[in-house]
């Protein structure tokens with residue numbers, strides 16, 4: 001009998017022990033959309049949809065079972081309760097833009113100087129071929145140049161002051177009508193006789209008072225990326241990620257330039273020319289496109 005009571009109390013103790021081991025309902029995961037407080041179930045409040053969160057206007061609110069989470073939108077930095085626009089242009093790479101970089105809330109935008117258009121990558125600037133549309137407005141011949149274009153007249157004509165129409169040369173007569181007046185751009189007759197040469201905007205009169213030297217103020221000096229004025233005319237440079245082409249005007253992506261160097265020198269030049277031409281054609285295609293830089297990825301800083 002004594003051993004039976006002992007066996008029963010051992011079984012009770014074992015049952016109690018097992019009960020203690022099994023997790024009490026207090027620690028069970030609450031059903032979805034509900035939270036447990038003081039052992040009771042309450043529905044979760046979606047603070048985001050109810051607009052009772054204190055996330056920054058430039059942050060994304062995410063509901064969590066007990067509370068909610070704030071995360072700054074892409075292009076903004078901060079912990080969520082405060083978010084600040086990142087100035088993507090404020091670095092040594094000019095935001096990756098080869099001409100101008102403009103910071104905007106949550107993003108940035110690259111822009112090109114006159115005579116250039118933004119490439120599809122939203123960062124590079126390509127020459128616009130003005131001659132493709134209406135012959136550039138030139139009466140006779142249109143010649144495209146990097147950053148600009150020029151009108152040229154057929155033999156027996158000279159370019160008028162508007163730089164687009166051509167005037168028939170007269171036989172020997174007043175100085176400017178004499179084809180040997182020597183002015184590179186504009187010939188003006190001086191009140192006391194003789195001629196005084198002038199240059200088109202963006203050019204400077206050369207020391208010989210006849211020729212005209214291009215400056216960076218005209219078509220970015222014929223440079224695709226950067227331009228600096230020197231005594232003999234503009235000196236072109238490229239954005240850090242590019243290298244100057246041997247033509248001294250256009251810029252090649254560094255990888256592309258390295259390939260050129262390893263290729264046969266005799267064919268390299270022709271290939272580059274083809275590539276530049278192809279790029280100009282590509283550029284032409286995207287001239288009517290509006291590049292949506294809002295959807296461009298932000299550059300890693």
Ligand SMILES: [Ca+2]
Nearest residue numbers: 045064066067
């Ligand atoms: Ca919540």
Ligand SMILES: [Ca+2]
Nearest residue numbers: 086104106107
């Ligand atoms: Ca920004």
Ligand SMILES: [Ca+2]
Nearest residue numbers: 128145147148
């Ligand atoms: Ca051009």
